[in-house]
Amino acid sequence: MEIELMNFGFKYANTDKFALRALDLKIESGEFVLIVGRSGSGKSTFLRAINSLIPNFYGGEYLGKILVGGKNPACTPTRDMARVVGTVLQDPENQILMSTVEREIAFGLENAGLQEETITRRVEEALDLLDIADIRKRKIVSLSGGEKQKVAIAAAMARHPRILVLDEPTSQLDPKSAESILAIVRRLNEDLGLTVLLVEHRVKNTMHLADRILVFDNARVIGDGEPRLIAEQLDFDALGIGYPPVARVAKYQGLRHIPLTVKEAQKHLHVELDKLRITEKARKHGKTAIEAKNLKFSYNKRAVINNLSFKLYENEVFGIIGRNGSGKSTLAKLIAGIIKPVRGKIIYKVPKDEIGLVFQNPNLHIIGNSVLEDIAYTLRAKGKKDVESKSRKVMKYLGIEHLAARNPMDLSGGEKLLFAMATVLVFNPKILILDEPTRGLSWNMKKKLVALVRDYAEHGTVILISHDIELMARLADRVALMSQGKFALVGRRRDMLTSTLTFSTQLNKLAQRSGDAESKILIEEDLGVPI
Amino acid sequence: MTVNPAVLFAWVLLIVSLSLIMSSLFAVLILLIVASVPAVFADLKRYGTYMKFSMLSALLIFVFNIVLLGMGSLMFSLIMVLRLLAITSAFAVFSSATEFDDIVLIMDSLKIPQKSVFSIALSMRFFPVLVGDAEQIRESMVARGMSFEEKGVKNKLKARLPILSSMVNLSLDRAINIAESLELHGFPSKKRTRWTKIDYKVRDFVMLALFAVDLLALIIYLLTYQSFYELLAAAMPATILGGYHGN
Incomplete structure (x- = not known):
């Protein structure tokens, strides 16, 4: 037995609740174990107990016993445990x-x-x-x-090491890098027989790799077994974990065998995709909000934005996809007025100071010691009145009013995103720019983000920069593919995100293999599956 | 030709020592040239970044001296500024020609305690990351309506205070991550070995010996001829030290 937990429980110092309780588990040598659950459910605490950061680095109340490779982490210095357990943390830097x-x-x-x-x-x-x-x-x-x-x-x-533990190793990475890391982990597991414990939010890319899934909820393990079986037994959407899209459709159809990949869905998912026809009315957009003409911007003499012209409209969600370094974030800063183009111009049809940018690292929005203080800071910087009432109103809109007194540094990833959005939405920008908002987010937070963006687009323009094709497919009215500082292609989402090998959703890839390459199916809702 | 970091470090120490001792304009000027010329062989871009900030500080010191002490302190101010530039230039050359990991090797070989060595090495390793953080925080504040184009030193400082506050938050978070990672890397360790060692060639020993002789000569000169403070007093206008001349 590689790892054994006997009635293990842990409560961090200075907290009231147990982060993990009454855990009895056995993990065999060479198993690939995927660990999922919403933020704060105990996943990271579990890994820290394995590599002995608990109790050597994080003190608290320690109950029960753990054996890892024959050693008891509670009595073994972390440097000695490191020979048995290799650890990879979330932040690459x-x-x-x-x-x-x-x-x-x-x-x-x-x-x-x-x-x-x-x-x-x-x-x-x-x-x-x-x-x-x-x-x-x-x-x-x-x-x-x-x-x-x-x-x-x-x-x-x-x-x-005999065991490799990875705590959300891909949460800060773009999809291509994430896939490369996951492929390596899989290879290490298969070639070397290494035991792998992987905490991940990206279930679409990881569930099929694992031999076993552990589902954490409220400090306990509520699901443990083969991923397809556990996905069938539990409601992953209700637990905030989410499913790969093909699995969600299968689950909705009540199938016993839940497919996790396009390949598995081809065998088991019986949807007559080729008979489905999507009739979707394009959303009506308003007047021009921004017009950019021949924009150019360079870093160290390297052209990052290259002769770019475009128009954005009111009540439109404009999606931008593209490789890392293609100029997406630079364009966001140009539109927000943070940097100035070296050539060309942006004609603003909305007040220039009513453009809000939510950065991909929400920590950059943290200044003070409380959520309320930080949100109010934006209004004060802009010399607005009724600072507190406006701040509380936006917190209520985003559903974070209960976090008002909390230190933003202590929030979970999803809460931090909502907080960062609040610091921007509080001045009611006419144009809202979201740069990689879903990186490291769990399913329930993504769902919330989708609802918020849809609502915001009713009275404003949203520019959505993301590698998350499923999100683009749900939200964007138009999508631009950015490459080498230009929009290589711009079009409606059903034209841009279908019939391609790389920029398609999982369901569209399935549809492409179902005999109708022209299929416009993108997301579960197209098949009548609610999310 | 790669430079032995230990030799370079000894050279920096020599430049610093000489800068503190030399009091004539000509000598300090020569020292600045000696401390700057090797930059040609280093990473010029990195050297330029370090020196940009040093030049600004030097300019400020010069102006403050003239404003506070009058034109009578012109020569004194000039020597002070050149001295500062010589010291920072030597450090900039060192930082631009070596890796931070080399500093670990040098300090390790000098038997400096591990924790002190790594405190310094890590602060240097994460310096560029912090600079990046500061720029990103500034951008996020501009996006929220904050202006950094205030006029006057007081207003400029006031506008930048929130950046510091935000950086403290980020740094505290980073410090926990780094501490966690150090623990997982098995640090500190009583049985730590060294994989990379500084490779000493004959020419390195010759250079080190030369620097050592220079330093020794200076120490003897100081002990037998004049005290440092006497030299300092001689270099300063009488108004600053209230007529103190070592009596």
């Missing part, structure tokens, strides 16, 4: 301590007291294992988020 790739991999080995020759051998094998030998001399600051996560995995693997 903050977990890497050294300045260059190979020295980061060697750092933990030096601390373990290994000899020079052994360290050299381990560094070389870790570089090969993760296929990152070409970046061995690179500085960490110059790496992408995906590359940093590979370095973090390499550093963990260099210590030859």
